[in-house]
Amino acid sequence: xxxxxxxxxxLGTGSPSVSTYVADCVKVLKDMGLKFxxxxxxTIVEGSLDELLEAARxxxxxxxxxxxxxxxxxxxxxxxxxxxxxxxxxxxxVVEKLNE
Amino acid sequence: xxxxxxxxxxLGTGSPSVSTYVADCVKVLKDMGLKFxxxxxxTIVEGSLDELLEAARxxxxxxxxxxxxxxxxxxxxxxxxxxxxxxxxxxxxVVEKLNE
Amino acid sequence: xxxxxxxxxxLGTGSPSVSTYVADCVKVLKDMGLKFxxxxxxTIVEGSLDELLEAARxxxxxxxxxxxxxxxxxxxxxxxxxxxxxxxxxxxxVVEKLNE
Amino acid sequence: xxxxxxxxxxLGTGSPSVSTYVADCVKVLKDMGLKFxxxxxxTIVEGSLDELLEAARxxxxxxxxxxxxxxxxxxxxxxxxxxxxxxxxxxxxVVEKLNE
Numbered sequence: 001x002x003x004x005x006x007x008x009x010x011l012g013t014g015s016p017s018v019s020t021y022v023a024d025c026v027k028v029l030k031d032m033g034l035k036f037x038x039x040x041x042x043t044i045v046e047g048s049l050d051e052l053l054e055a056a057r058x059x060x061x062x063x064x065x066x067x068x069x070x071x072x073x074x075x076x077x078x079x080x081x082x083x084x085x086x087x088x089x090x091x092x093x094v095v096e097k098l099n100e
Numbered sequence: 101x102x103x104x105x106x107x108x109x110x111l112g113t114g115s116p117s118v119s120t121y122v123a124d125c126v127k128v129l130k131d132m133g134l135k136f137x138x139x140x141x142x143t144i145v146e147g148s149l150d151e152l153l154e155a156a157r158x159x160x161x162x163x164x165x166x167x168x169x170x171x172x173x174x175x176x177x178x179x180x181x182x183x184x185x186x187x188x189x190x191x192x193x194v195v196e197k198l199n200e
Numbered sequence: 201x202x203x204x205x206x207x208x209x210x211l212g213t214g215s216p217s218v219s220t221y222v223a224d225c226v227k228v229l230k231d232m233g234l235k236f237x238x239x240x241x242x243t244i245v246e247g248s249l250d251e252l253l254e255a256a257r258x259x260x261x262x263x264x265x266x267x268x269x270x271x272x273x274x275x276x277x278x279x280x281x282x283x284x285x286x287x288x289x290x291x292x293x294v295v296e297k298l299n300e
Numbered sequence: 301x302x303x304x305x306x307x308x309x310x311l312g313t314g315s316p317s318v319s320t321y322v323a324d325c326v327k328v329l330k331d332m333g334l335k336f337x338x339x340x341x342x343t344i345v346e347g348s349l350d351e352l353l354e355a356a357r358x359x360x361x362x363x364x365x366x367x368x369x370x371x372x373x374x375x376x377x378x379x380x381x382x383x384x385x386x387x388x389x390x391x392x393x394v395v396e397k398l399n400e
Contacts, residue, residue, distance in 0.1 A: 005141035012316030016370035023197035040190035041105035070280040070316035080270040090140035097123035116212030116270035170216035170380040180370040205341035223397030240390040241305035290340035297323035
């Protein structure tokens with residue numbers, strides 16, 4: 001299990017707001033049945049490498065389908081072979097040490 | 101008010117785990133009294149541009165102080181002049197549209 | 201035609217140097233026959249969205265094959281539907297304006 | 301000496317093109333006398349941590365001065381204490397291994 005953060009930014013839409021596009025992108029994750037968390041700076045998704053790249057492929061396309069002429073999609077994938085990565089556990093491992 | 105996501109990755113530490121370094125970096129934000137949220141893929145911080153860059157400067161240095169020979173720090177700063185950005189409101193604006 | 205920048209960072213290798221891993225990752229692009237440019241901060245690749253995601257999938261795996269326990273891969277894909285994007289032209293469009 | 305890659309993206313400008321904004325951002329580096337390279341996916345800059353963060357601060361502001369309502373600036377800083385990092389040498393260390 002790997003974890004991806006993805007940020008889809010449509011350009012040339014004439015508006016500084018992107019939340020409508022982001023919401024439509026995140027609906028892709030709901031359709032794929034993947035576990036995700038919307039944050040203020042992106043969307044974090046759990047899945048296999050192939051599931052995450054397929055989600056990225058579909059999410060990157062969404063703003064084009066809504067008329068945006070340009071899309072910049074940033075992804076960061078974190079994967080370990082010595083243990084599975086899960087959203088809550090990664091946060092917990094930091095927060096616990098923060099409170100030591 | 102702007103929002104930054106920051107990810108500090110120490111290299112050459114001999115361990116695949118970075119949570120101890122991340123926790124020490126996040127303590128900088130506590131010391132600076134900035135509002136932040138630890139996520140599975142980074143730390144999100146609210147502040148003025150100058151506060152955010154000062155936080156990044158201090159956080160980038162922390163792993164060196166703990167003996168890491170190399171640090172790669174990624175930051176993304178989102179700022180609007182037509183309205184203030186806050187962590188909860190950015191998430192709310194997406195989640196509301198997600199449930200329409 | 202879209203353009204991707206990809207950065208593959210192996211963690212827990214015991215060395216601060218990553219150039220050997222990066223070189224092996226870039227060989228994937230040679231094998232796929234994609235046009236690329238190695239920069240000081242990543243590798244820039246031209247291709248269709250599917251080609252770029254397939255390259256990312258293979259490149260992300262390379263450090264695991266060389267024994268790294270953890271890999272963080274960052275990608276940014278820039279795509280326009282109003283015109284094709286090419287590496288040289290994107291640079292030229294900035295440099296020309298820089299010299300105006 | 302550290303190395304930064306910086307990408308300044310203005311939103312809400314009504315145009316998918318950003319090269320004019322990018323060129324004005326890069327002029328900041330010329331004014332600061334920093335060594336830089338424009339690539340297809342960002343601008344790579346050499347400097348001390350403080351110089352790089354100051355450059356980022358100025359570059360992030362440029363699109364606002366040209367009327368953009370929103371700016372998303374991404375930065376990645378690579379620094380080592382065991383040796384100085386320079387743009388050409390980082391590329392050379394990968395390309396040499398690529399041709400082995």
